[in-house]
Amino acid sequence: MSGKSKLTVDVAIIGGGIIGTATARELSKYQLKVVVIEKEAEVGWGTTKANSGIVHAGFHEEPGTLKAKYCFPGNQMFPKLCEELDVCFEQNGILMVARNEEEWETVQKYYERGKERGVPLELLSGEEARALEPELSEDIVGALHAPEGGSVMPFELAAALMENAIYNGVELLTNSPVIGARVENGKKIVETPFNIVEADVVINAAGLFTDEIARMFGDDYFTIKPRKGEEYLFDLDTKNMVKRTIFPVPSKVSKGILVIPTAEGNLMMGPTGDNIDQKDDLATTRDGFQRILEGARSLVPGINPRKIIAQFAGVRAASDRGDFIVEHSPNVPGLIHLAGMESPGLTAAPAIAVDAVRLVEEAGMKLVPKEDFQPRRENIVRFRSLSREEQDRLVKENPAYGRIICRCEQVTEGEIIDAIRRGARTLDGIKFRARAGAGRCQGGFCQPIVMAIIARELNIPLEQVTKRGPGSEQVLFKAKELLAGGITQ
Amino acid sequence: MKQLFVDVAIIGGGPAGLASALAARAEGAEKVLIIERNHELGGILLQCIHHGFGLHRFKAELSGPEYAQRFIDQVKETDIEVLLNTMVLEVTSDRKLYAVNSEQGLMEISAKAIILAMGCRERTRGALQIPGTRPAGIYSAGAAQRFVNIDGYMPGKRAVILGSGDIGLIMARRFTLEGAKVEAVVEVMPYAAGLARNVVQCLEDFDIPLILKSTVTAIHGKDRLEAVTISEVDDKWNPIPGTERTIECDTLLLSVGLVPENELSREAGVKLDPVTNGAYIDDRMMTSIPGIFACGNVLHVHDLVDNVSKESERAGMYAARYALGKLDAPEKKVKVVAGRNIRYVVPQEISLDEPVEFFMRVQAPEEDVTLNVGGIRSKKENSVRPSEMLSIKLTPEQLQSFEGDTFVIEVLSNKEDEVSA
Numbered sequence: 001m002s003g004k005s006k007l008t009v010d011v012a013i014i015g016g017g018i019i020g021t022a023t024a025r026e027l028s029k030y031q032l033k034v035v036v037i038e039k040e041a042e043v044g045w046g047t048t049k050a051n052s053g054i055v056h057a058g059f060h061e062e063p064g065t066l067k068a069k070y071c072f073p074g075n076q077m078f079p080k081l082c083e084e085l086d087v088c089f090e091q092n093g094i095l096m097v098a099r100n101e102e103e104w105e106t107v108q109k110y111y112e113r114g115k116e117r118g119v120p121l122e123l124l125s126g127e128e129a130r131a132l133e134p135e136l137s138e139d140i141v142g143a144l145h146a147p148e149g150g151s152v153m154p155f156e157l158a159a160a161l162m163e164n165a166i167y168n169g170v171e172l173l174t175n176s177p178v179i180g181a182r183v184e185n186g187k188k189i190v191e192t193p194f195n196i197v198e199a200d201v202v203i204n205a206a207g208l209f210t211d212e213i214a215r216m217f218g219d220d221y222f223t224i225k226p227r228k229g230e231e232y233l234f235d236l237d238t239k240n241m242v243k244r245t246i247f248p249v250p251s252k253v254s255k256g257i258l259v260i261p262t263a264e265g266n267l268m269m270g271p272t273g274d275n276i277d278q279k280d281d282l283a284t285t286r287d288g289f290q291r292i293l294e295g296a297r298s299l300v301p302g303i304n305p306r307k308i309i310a311q312f313a314g315v316r317a318a319s320d321r322g323d324f325i326v327e328h329s330p331n332v333p334g335l336i337h338l339a340g341m342e343s344p345g346l347t348a349a350p351a352i353a354v355d356a357v358r359l360v361e362e363a364g365m366k367l368v369p370k371e372d373f374q375p376r377r378e379n380i381v382r383f384r385s386l387s388r389e390e391q392d393r394l395v396k397e398n399p400a401y402g403r404i405i406c407r408c409e410q411v412t413e414g415e416i417i418d419a420i421r422r423g424a425r426t427l428d429g430i431k432f433r434a435r436a437g438a439g440r441c442q443g444g445f446c447q448p449i450v451m452a453i454i455a456r457e458l459n460i461p462l463e464q465v466t467k468r469g470p471g472s473e474q475v476l477f478k479a480k481e482l483l484a485g486g487i488t489q
Numbered sequence: 490m491k492q493l494f495v496d497v498a499i500i501g502g503g504p505a506g507l508a509s510a511l512a513a514r515a516e517g518a519e520k521v522l523i524i525e526r527n528h529e530l531g532g533i534l535l536q537c538i539h540h541g542f543g544l545h546r547f548k549a550e551l552s553g554p555e556y557a558q559r560f561i562d563q564v565k566e567t568d569i570e571v572l573l574n575t576m577v578l579e580v581t582s583d584r585k586l587y588a589v590n591s592e593q594g595l596m597e598i599s600a601k602a603i604i605l606a607m608g609c610r611e612r613t614r615g616a617l618q619i620p621g622t623r624p625a626g627i628y629s630a631g632a633a634q635r636f637v638n639i640d641g642y643m644p645g646k647r648a649v650i651l652g653s654g655d656i657g658l659i660m661a662r663r664f665t666l667e668g669a670k671v672e673a674v675v676e677v678m679p680y681a682a683g684l685a686r687n688v689v690q691c692l693e694d695f696d697i698p699l700i701l702k703s704t705v706t707a708i709h710g711k712d713r714l715e716a717v718t719i720s721e722v723d724d725k726w727n728p729i730p731g732t733e734r735t736i737e738c739d740t741l742l743l744s745v746g747l748v749p750e751n752e753l754s755r756e757a758g759v760k761l762d763p764v765t766n767g768a769y770i771d772d773r774m775m776t777s778i779p780g781i782f783a784c785g786n787v788l789h790v791h792d793l794v795d796n797v798s799k800e801s802e803r804a805g806m807y808a809a810r811y812a813l814g815k816l817d818a819p820e821k822k823v824k825v826v827a828g829r830n831i832r833y834v835v836p837q838e839i840s841l842d843e844p845v846e847f848f849m850r851v852q853a854p855e856e857d858v859t860l861n862v863g864g865i866r867s868k869k870e871n872s873v874r875p876s877e878m879l880s881i882k883l884t885p886e887q888l889q890s891f892e893g894d895t896f897v898i899e900v901l902s903n904k905e906d907e908v909s910a
Contacts, residue, residue: 233615237755280711283622286728310615312623388587392490392595402591404576407526408752442613444629448640462642467625471712474625475642476739482646482668 050314503532
């Protein structure tokens, strides 16, 4: 314990997912000392990373639930939030489609539900829906159209929220899994391998591990039931095949298999919703792929699996309540749980963050607004989306923007250096923030070059460059090192 | 924005780009420009440090860099212009290119003729949909080759290689020579995908098992690869339950096919052949857009660089003629059709008035066959394999005897029972 540095704060947020980072940014508007404690090398790498990225319209959720309470208000916050943070947000709209008369009745029920909440919605006939989306199945008899639904890159949003929070004074500890937590003289003590954090208020936003964090504090009253979702991402040349996110009529447990145009333009299909035992089970499966393909093709028959460039899985941090948990711990004063985050957690996050500030105040913290709060994040240069003249000007200002590193996504060295400056530390971090390696060759060409840039910028040897943090080093030995060790085959 | 005007602009300074540039200049094009994204010419050959290049062309067994250097030296003796570290961002159908580098910024290059010579890329895990986790330790064989041969690092010490393409076979030997253990090369087909000589020299000589009719069906490991599961497959490539076995390894190399890199071509509106994934060309190596030519691995994936050079010289010659206004439109267009046991033929269209060399691949291995070329020429082969490209040359005189609208190339069996069947 003696080697650890001690940190005293007003509020400690455990977990740098979308909930933790949104809350950190919201709290950074006030004169509080706040720290975010994240177990991974970068923020947004748990459940957030594998989220479908849909900004839900707010018509799905069962009345009376917290999901319903936060979803539509969250949706309404996205345009301004993403504009302030310079995050890609496409308000491309959502279609929930009916494939038969029975489903059509259900669709109408959702229309009424959404209307009551004030969600802008319209009902379409099958022909009208196909006029909007010509690739839709001929079987579709009608659809619910929610024009204010959208698409965002979830990891980009989490990174942007954190970056802005840090700019406004929040501290971030990465590679810092919480290994112990307790209450001492009313103060909450949170221990990581490197730090001991003493806080007046702890916000438990640890996603899949919120139940375990609660138990560390002796607070054992909810359980996380991990539920896995697989996603399959298509080549960028599928752009515009479908413009709106296509939903089937939901089942009891999930919103179903969707066809999703991501904010970056690639088409995606998924997710599954399978209860699992292991919170770290991120394996994709053959069975999952087949179910997703079948589901997606029942909506958009022309989907071509040969265009898939990547697949991944994420685990939802669903609670045994079946709803969000946004509340004071009933047992530990000053401990706030933001747990049970499953869909529409991403959409709800900005609204939950606002409510979390209220809970912090209720927990006894005095909220004094900062006069110099900066809501805007320094704009990100995206070389590919600039005009030729703007590209030319940029390269003349900074030659690093004249070196294309990732040929598939046309990402420049300048953008990679900028991502590192903003907090990327790993290959995945570069991929998520700057898109180098996110394209059709999946880093086959640029990976060695990106690694060399990371090594140079962080001044570390190439063997220490990782895919996503310690243990995921990319090259394990220097050439000839295995021979020098006397290994013979 | 800087503006350039050239006769022939060549996208890519690998073997295809180099050979086509030299041929274009030799044919009389005055301003020939090679645009290369790397900091030096040579393309993928630079990381192919093994021997075996140039057996046909130079009657010598060269390494990749040596083969490339012979062309680079010739380019240096000419006034062919070279832009290094330069990426082409866009090609338009009216033969403008937009390119960028650090020194000159954006450039708009107007060309009388363009040669597409961008090469190919490797198929990825995503394209195969291998289930499992996503740890570090999974690389395309080409990326691993670069790590070892250019950067001087070994990804790991215990590898499984999926796919028996030539790069995979070469890397099996390379890893072994570097002191790593290659547990197996796993191939979904009942035969190796790479050249027969590479199977012998890279696997058999080092006792590396080649496991056929099998594939990787699961990937294990959280941060770093720990093991892969392989399964036997049925005739439709579906894994056979009960045949799974797990091999511990820290590295999985993928050598599962190459895809021509035609994103620029597609955006320009060049018509692509769905089988080759390359441009649809005529006997002058010209694509569906007048003045845009294609050659090398961006046109179709070759197994021998010697063939790339030969093909690219023809592209360079015709591009120069086009740029000089000396290439008349063909009077007649005859479609070339892949017949029995032929997967594809390049070119896809001929005029009958130019000499032509057909490059083609078979669909399945076959013994004792005759290649029937449009009914006007035939050639006996003891054995044909998908991994080994076939070629046949015809002169305009030979082509004159052809009549019809479709020129069928097919493989006919010489075995009597099949002839009668």
